Amino acid sequence: MPTPLSILEDATEFHARHIGPDAVDESLMCAAIGVSSRTALIDAVVPPAIRRAAGMQLPEPITEAGALAELKTIASKNKLYKSFIGQGYHGTHTPGVILRNILENPAWYTAYTPYQAEISQGRMEALVNFQTMVTDLTGMDIANGSMLDEATSAAEAVTLAKRSVKSKSNTLIVAGDVHPQTIEVIQTRCKPLGLEVLVGMAPSLMAEHDYFAVVCQYPSTTGLIHDLKAFTEQAHAKQAAFIVCADLLALTLLTPPGEFGADIVVGNTQRFGMPMGAGGPHAAFLACKDEFKRSMPGRLVGVSKDAQGHPAYRLALQTREQHIRREKATSNICTAQVLPAVVASMYAVYHGPQGLKRIAERVASYTAILHAGLTRMGLKVVTPQVFDTLLVECDAAAVMAKALAAQANLRKLSDKHVGVSLDETTSRADIEALWSWFAPAGASLPTVAEFAAGVESLIPAHLRRTSAYLTHPVFNTHHSETEMLRYIRSLSDKDLALDRSMIPLGSCTMKLNATAEMIPITWPEFAHVHPFAPQDQLAGYAELDQLLQQWLCQATGYAGISLQPNAGSQGEYAGLLVIKAWQEARGQHQRNICLIPESAHGTNPASAQMCGMTVVVTKCDKEGNIDLADLKAKCEQHSDKLAAIMITYPSTYGVFDTQVKEICALVHQHGGRVYVDGANMNALVGVAAPGEFGGDVSHLNLHKTFCIPHGGGGPGVGPVCVVEDLVPFLPAHRTAGIGQPSNIGAVSAAPLGNAAVLPISWMYIRMMGADGLKKATEVAILNANYVSARLSEHYDIHFSGGIAGVKGGGVAHECILDLRPLKDSSGISAEDVAKRLIDYGFHAPTLSFPVAGTLMVEPTESESRAELDRFIDAMIQIRHEIAAVEAGKLPREDNPLVNAPHTSLVASATEWTHAYSREEAVFPLPSLRRQKYWAPVGRVDNVWGDRNLFCSCVPLSEYEEA
Ligand SMILES: *Cc1c(COP(=O)(O)O)cnc(C)c1O
Numbered sequence: 001m002p003t004p005l006s007i008l009e010d011a012t013e014f015h016a017r018h019i020g021p022d023a024v025d026e027s028l029m030c031a032a033i034g035v036s037s038r039t040a041l042i043d044a045v046v047p048p049a050i051r052r053a054a055g056m057q058l059p060e061p062i063t064e065a066g067a068l069a070e071l072k073t074i075a076s077k078n079k080l081y082k083s084f085i086g087q088g089y090h091g092t093h094t095p096g097v098i099l100r101n102i103l104e105n106p107a108w109y110t111a112y113t114p115y116q117a118e119i120s121q122g123r124m125e126a127l128v129n130f131q132t133m134v135t136d137l138t139g140m141d142i143a144n145g146s147m148l149d150e151a152t153s154a155a156e157a158v159t160l161a162k163r164s165v166k167s168k169s170n171t172l173i174v175a176g177d178v179h180p181q182t183i184e185v186i187q188t189r190c191k192p193l194g195l196e197v198l199v200g201m202a203p204s205l206m207a208e209h210d211y212f213a214v215v216c217q218y219p220s221t222t223g224l225i226h227d228l229k230a231f232t233e234q235a236h237a238k239q240a241a242f243i244v245c246a247d248l249l250a251l252t253l254l255t256p257p258g259e260f261g262a263d264i265v266v267g268n269t270q271r272f273g274m275p276m277g278a279g280g281p282h283a284a285f286l287a288c289k290d291e292f293k294r295s296m297p298g299r300l301v302g303v304s305k306d307a308q309g310h311p312a313y314r315l316a317l318q319t320r321e322q323h324i325r326r327e328k329a330t331s332n333i334c335t336a337q338v339l340p341a342v343v344a345s346m347y348a349v350y351h352g353p354q355g356l357k358r359i360a361e362r363v364a365s366y367t368a369i370l371h372a373g374l375t376r377m378g379l380k381v382v383t384p385q386v387f388d389t390l391l392v393e394c395d396a397a398a399v400m401a402k403a404l405a406a407q408a409n410l411r412k413l414s415d416k417h418v419g420v421s422l423d424e425t426t427s428r429a430d431i432e433a434l435w436s437w438f439a440p441a442g443a444s445l446p447t448v449a450e451f452a453a454g455v456e457s458l459i460p461a462h463l464r465r466t467s468a469y470l471t472h473p474v475f476n477t478h479h480s481e482t483e484m485l486r487y488i489r490s491l492s493d494k495d496l497a498l499d500r501s502m503i504p505l506g507s508c509t510m511k512l513n514a515t516a517e518m519i520p521i522t523w524p525e526f527a528h529v530h531p532f533a534p535q536d537q538l539a540g541y542a543e544l545d546q547l548l549q550q551w552l553c554q555a556t557g558y559a560g561i562s563l564q565p566n567a568g569s570q571g572e573y574a575g576l577l578v579i580k581a582w583q584e585a586r587g588q589h590q591r592n593i594c595l596i597p598e599s600a601h602g603t604n605p606a607s608a609q610m611c612g613m614t615v616v617v618t619k620c621d622k623e624g625n626i627d628l629a630d631l632k633a634k635c636e637q638h639s640d641k642l643a644a645i646m647i648t649y650p651s652t653y654g655v656f657d658t659q660v661k662e663i664c665a666l667v668h669q670h671g672g673r674v675y676v677d678g679a680n681m682n683a684l685v686g687v688a689a690p691g692e693f694g695g696d697v698s699h700l701n702l703h704k705t706f707c708i709p710h711g712g713g714g715p716g717v718g719p720v721c722v723v724e725d726l727v728p729f730l731p732a733h734r735t736a737g738i739g740q741p742s743n744i745g746a747v748s749a750a751p752l753g754n755a756a757v758l759p760i761s762w763m764y765i766r767m768m769g770a771d772g773l774k775k776a777t778e779v780a781i782l783n784a785n786y787v788s789a790r791l792s793e794h795y796d797i798h799f800s801g802g803i804a805g806v807k808g809g810g811v812a813h814e815c816i817l818d819l820r821p822l823k824d825s826s827g828i829s830a831e832d833v834a835k836r837l838i839d840y841g842f843h844a845p846t847l848s849f850p851v852a853g854t855l856m857v858e859p860t861e862s863e864s865r866a867e868l869d870r871f872i873d874a875m876i877q878i879r880h881e882i883a884a885v886e887a888g889k890l891p892r893e894d895n896p897l898v899n900a901p902h903t904s905l906v907a908s909a910t911e912w913t914h915a916y917s918r919e920e921a922v923f924p925l926p927s928l929r930r931q932k933y934w935a936p937v938g939r940v941d942n943v944w945g946d947r948n949l950f951c952s953c954v955p956l957s958e959y960e961e962a
Contacts, residue, residue, distance in 0.1 A: 279750020
């Protein structure tokens with residue numbers, strides 16, 4: 001009998017690849033939970049009041065091959081023109097060894113943010129290389145491990161300056177020749193803080209005004225290399241900070257800002273091997289003087305030592321500082337740009353100081369040759385001292401038209417001025433083409449061969465760099481491809497990423513990042529387009545944007561969306577600004593109170609603070625739900641000043657609050673709007689929609705729910721979604737010609753933010769379809785309840801829903817294991833359990849968030865029953881180990897938990913004095929004999945590292961001494 005076609009076609013469906021458990025697994029898991037089916041479970045745990053009225057309207061799903069073909073058609077609507085636009089984005093060659101072994105390698109892109117230091121040594125070494133590269137090239141004391149983009153980094157530098165300088169002024173001066181998108185984002189950020197921004201000729205403004213900081217670009221957006229030393233001194237005389245936006249490639253040849261006294265240096269590392277990608281993702285940087293280091297935004301990797309005294313990396317100082325300092329945090333940055341930072345650092349490792357210098361010198365020489373040819377043809381170049389960019393006086397329209405006809409983009413600065421930026425990819429033929437477009441009628445065209453003897457660069461002699469950089473061996477060793485390949489591999493071998501085991505991180509949704517989803521991001525049609533190219537050349541991106549907006553509105557129940565914010569935190573910030581703008585538009589300027597439950601993620605209060613709002617904390621009850629009585633009292637108390645509430649749904653405790661509709665209605669009654677943090681959308685897609693149950697604004701984390709990989713801590717995409725009446729207030733991008741007067745200003749440097757990773761989420765939705773996405777949500781809930789049900793026999797499940805008939809009490813998509821009682825009975829802490837899991841080959845669940853002393857487990861739908869069982873078995877075995885300590889069979893101060901993780905050095909040491917065997921230390925379960933992950937370092941000492949802060953490459957002698 002033939003098989004019906006529908007069954008044969010079903011077999012190629014993507015959702016069966018994305019979702020771990022199959023039908024047999026499902027029924028076994030349901031039995032363990034005590035429910036009859038997945039549907040019965042969902043009916044039991046998801047409150048009926050919030051269920052979606054109708055399904056999502058999405059196109060029917062197609063196969064991996066089908067989706068790739070369809071996306072290729074969209075991609076090919078982008079035009080691959082040569083770009084000479086500059087403005088912070090340049091052509092670059094990604095070395096193949098880095099492209100394939102980092103950017104396209106799941107060992108790197110599926111890694112999580114390095115909170116668990118012992119299993120993140122490889123990526124932290126790469127980040128320390130990044131920090132060293134930035135400090136060396138800028139000449140500053142210290143740099144962090146990446147910022148979201150140059151514009152937001154400049155804005156963060158401004159607030160860092162405001163916090164740090166003695167000047168009491170509220171005025172900021174921004175030179176008029178800073179990149180326009182940077183000026184726009186600085187203006188957006190300063191407005192809610194009441195900081196005045198003066199844009200113009202820095203020297204004259206500096207003479208006339210009082211100010212707390214000055215921002216300049218080096219070289220400027222038009223290419224000029226200003227001598228900034230005197231201005232720096234002038235700023236310091238007024239006790240103000242001097243901030244420089246700098247180009248790292250130029251700094252290989254120019255006096256670094258640290259040498260002329262700059263206080264903070266920011267910039268982008270895009271041209272170090274990351275494709276332009278229509279604006280992102282790229283790693284920006286922030287470097288500063290030592291005295292500012294303790295209030296730096298973003299993440300900083302530092303060197304400490306492990307339990308055996310060997311050097312080991314870990315996140316330093318302000319790690320998760322939003323969670324500790326909440327509304328007093330210095331910044332809301334959580335997800336940053338780790339993967340692009342790793343690429344940029346590897347570009348420097350591979351080329352080394354000589355290689356980078358040669359690339360820069362070629363760019364500078366080509367620019368000088370271009371200049372010589374243009375002037376010989378009688379054209380006027382108005383920028384005499386430059387590195388890579390010329391501003392040429394000409395009939396802009398005519399020249400631009402000729403370039404366009406030859407499929408190239410120049411930058412129009414006025415009807416009479418055109419900018420040209422050269423880069424690593426510029427060829428001799430490009431220069432000759434440029435001459436031909438600028439050539440006055442009848443001029444005889446020069447050839448590059450005429451300048452073969454070389455031309456003196458246009459960098460002024462007194463601003464040429466004399467100091468050395470990148471002298472550490474790591475930048476001077478791996479220059480052959482073989483060495484480089486092995487270095488990259490040696491680092492990734494140290495780390496645990498999703499390609500080895502599940503990463504059950506609550507709130508972070510570490511699900512499958514399917515290969516088919518990842519393939520398109522390096523297609524040239526997506527990778528090599530400039531964010532400020534003419535609109536018609538970005539038609540593919542426009543279609544991608546428009547389709548994703550439509551689909552994500554379906555998923556959330558909202559009316560409008562902007563994909564511009566490049567992390568969840570940025571979506572929060574944009575969303576709160578939208579609410580603020582709406583309140584002001586109806587004359588409610590006094591409304592500046594933002595209610596935030598005590599259980600909220602730390603980015604919530606940090607974002608509210610950046611919007612100039614006052615945070616009022618509301619209580620939660622013992623089930624983890626918002627305390628309605630307390631909320632009511634606070635709404636009444638602040639009724640005329642209430643701007644918004646920020647809630648997370650399901651809550652950060654992983655429960656579906658049954659009163660969420662009442663909460664929304666209450667806040668609305670008092671004139672506030674409801675912000676629903678969408679980080680937990682993986683429990684909702686297809687089942688419930690925040691835009692339907694009372695939310696006004698949400699951000700999504702496409703790097704959680706919609707499959708963009710975490711990249712070791714970024715890139716992310718944090719779209720902001722709003723209901724109908726808030727659509728007119730979504731972020732503009734006036735530099736790119738987008739936005740009405742009602743729209744809030746730009747929140748990212750590029751109009752589409754981290755555009756180049758959007759194809760990942762597009763592929764996911766296109767291949768899953770409405771039913772597949774709904775099933776993913778249901779299986780995510782099923783998996784969490786399975787873990788909860790099985791572990792409830794061994795651990796306390798905190799904040800479970802207490803639902804009758806559901807073993808473990810019923811949770812949403814994650815569950816919290818409460819280890820505090822065990823601390824009392826055995827002295828074993830949640831951290832000990834987290835570190836012990838490493839010996840079992842697992843990345844720990846979220847540690848001590850949202851409740852100290854707990855582990856929050858989020859398995860996601862992608863994990864199979866076999867993998868869940870492997871994790872559960874490890875947790876049960878660990879519970880037995882704790883029991884042995886409780887029973888006094890193992891000493892409190894010497895047991896496999898407090899000594900975890902055990903390195904191979906420890907396990908193979910000649911002497912073994914512990915109260916348990918070597919085998920119990922490193923092979924506590926028989927299955928580990930088949931596959932064993934060895935932690936490269938022992939438990940890292942955090943306190944020592946913060947006391948002895950060191951954030952650059954470790955001298956090799958340190959390893960020898962240890
Ligand atoms: C991850 C997360 C955020 C922040 O998102 P980023 O992309 O890291 O900035 C905000 N809220 C919650 C609940 C989260 O889990």
